[in-house]
Amino acid sequence: MKTSADGKKKWALLTTKPANGWLDPSATELNAGIDPSCNILESDITWGATASDRVNEKTSCQVGNSEGLGAANYDTALTFLRQYLADPAGGVDVEGEDAGYQAVRVRGSEVGIYLRESDKFSTEPWAAGDIIELGGRVVSDAPQRVDNEGSIKRRIPFLPQEMVVEHPVAAGVGG
Secondary structure, three states: OOOOOOOOEEEEEEOOOOOOOOOOOEHHHHHHOEOOHHHEOHHHOEEEEEOOOEEEOOOOOOOOOOEEEOOOEEEEEEEEEOOEOOOOOOOEOOOOOOHHHHHHOOOOOEEEEEEEEOOOOOOOOOOOOOEEEEEEEEEEOOOEEOOOOOOOEEEEEEEEEEEEEEEEOEOOOOO
16 A cells, blocks of 8 residues: 655664664664754755766676676765754754754764654654665765755755665664
């Protein structure tokens, strides 16, 4: 049965390496991380695999070309809606709603970012058996000031380092 994608993207941002490595975080680890789901601009998400590198794999007996798969490639960037404290205190909500942006705002920050896109709402916690659509260790580039019509926001391009595609989530810490 088809389901609407509206409100169904769940994100987890980890600032420490999971027990089994960046490619295999558990549901416990994902739920303990930062959840920036309500602060990522839906219309500006770039988070997916792109065409892999190709290498010439033609053998001497083949007629015509033959290609093999080389390194995998990904296109990864997210726009964060900035979050500020309510008056009278004011200022950036560093510890709260702006924590996801704070974790990646410095160029060269290394974090794990994971996306679940399913029939579950983004408010539902990660569970064993959920599928990480794309996730892993990334390095942030410098924040880009984008059109600030509406909310204040910053786009962060990421350099993928270790990534998994359609990977099932294990239950406890360390799988």
